[in-house]
Amino acid sequence: MKIKNRLIIASVIPVIFAVMMGVVLFISSQYTTKKGVHERVADQLIGDIFELNMLSMEYLLHYEERAEAQWQIKFDSLSSLITGLDLESQEEADVLEGIRINLEYAKNTFIQLVQNHKRKDIGDEKSALSKVLGERLAAQILTRSQAISSAANHFGEILHKKGKTARETTYLIVLLCVVLLSFIMAVILKLINTSVMKPLSKLQEGTEIIGSGNLDHRIQIDKKDEIGHLAFSFDSMVKNLKKEIIERTEAEEALLLSRDELEIHVQERTAQLASANTALQAEITERKQAEEKHSNVLRTTMDGFWITDAHGRFLEVNDAYCQLIGYSRGELLTMGIPEIEAADVERIGRLLRA
Numbered sequence: 001m002k003i004k005n006r007l008i009i010a011s012v013i014p015v016i017f018a019v020m021m022g023v024v025l026f027i028s029s030q031y032t033t034k035k036g037v038h039e040r041v042a043d044q045l046i047g048d049i050f051e052l053n054m055l056s057m058e059y060l061l062h063y064e065e066r067a068e069a070q071w072q073i074k075f076d077s078l079s080s081l082i083t084g085l086d087l088e089s090q091e092e093a094d095v096l097e098g099i100r101i102n103l104e105y106a107k108n109t110f111i112q113l114v115q116n117h118k119r120k121d122i123g124d125e126k127s128a129l130s131k132v133l134g135e136r137l138a139a140q141i142l143t144r145s146q147a148i149s150s151a152a153n154h155f156g157e158i159l160h161k162k163g164k165t166a167r168e169t170t171y172l173i174v175l176l177c178v179v180l181l182s183f184i185m186a187v188i189l190k191l192i193n194t195s196v197m198k199p200l201s202k203l204q205e206g207t208e209i210i211g212s213g214n215l216d217h218r219i220q221i222d223k224k225d226e227i228g229h230l231a232f233s234f235d236s237m238v239k240n241l242k243k244e245i246i247e248r249t250e251a252e253e254a255l256l257l258s259r260d261e262l263e264i265h266v267q268e269r270t271a272q273l274a275s276a277n278t279a280l281q282a283e284i285t286e287r288k289q290a291e292e293k294h295s296n297v298l299r300t301t302m303d304g305f306w307i308t309d310a311h312g313r314f315l316e317v318n319d320a321y322c323q324l325i326g327y328s329r330g331e332l333l334t335m336g337i338p339e340i341e342a343a344d345v346e347r348i349g350r351l352l353r354a
Helices: 003-062 065-083 090-121 127-211 226-300 319-325 329-333 337-353
Strands: 306-308 314-317
Touching: 003 065, 003 090, 003 127, 065 090, 090 127, 127 226, 314 329, 319 329
Parallel strands: none
Antiparallel strands: 306 314
């Protein structure tokens, strides 16, 4: 697998996990928030029930219309609060249903108590019976109020316990996500270090060894990624470079050998030329001596002597011949025998005519 793909995967996995962790944390947070709302509602329910009980006690003590009106308002508020609750478990629903039923009984009893008190105020003939009925109704209200308070406290304990459990679960999920994310990051870093950093370090070390002059060293990274291809190319380059250096060294050695042989040959040839030059100089000296001797012989001989070429042109004449023929040596060297003969014929003709 290519390094680029590894890095993409290594980047995508934490992102995916982070998104999943965010979704889980969001759901957990929503659940915890919902439980917190239930806890606050339970606390409000307990407080309202306590206030309702206090209003009941106040009415039983003073039988005031203000207390009656406040009791009705508080009851309506409690009814709306109970109706608006969104419960999840059957246990919560059962407890809340018990509270609602007891509240309905308490409402009916309170209404009867109010009516009974109004009948007594207008001078009802059965005041004694009304008094007994009022006491029984007051006892029922107190009993219902106690039952409602107990149920509300139990309901609050259930919701608080579930809220605490939800918070603890959320904390545990957060801790687990952090641990898992840390583990995944550690694994990814380990894989990157094993598949990328270590081969890069080995490649760097190999290049430094080869750069120091050890061309026999090979990196040898057996991987199918870019680093493996780079190491293989680098090894091939070093191999070819070593081969080229060997070939160049052999060529330089052969060139040096040829140069030495050429120098020896040049020295031998120079010696031969020097020897030939010496012989040639000796020969030239001998020829000059022979020519001088020949010239002396020609100049001193009493007989006329000349030398011509194939066309009869004079090449050499002596003084005796010049005196004999009546021309100077310089004139004869520019002439040939036919010209001499023609000149002699003309001279003889002039003599005859004279």
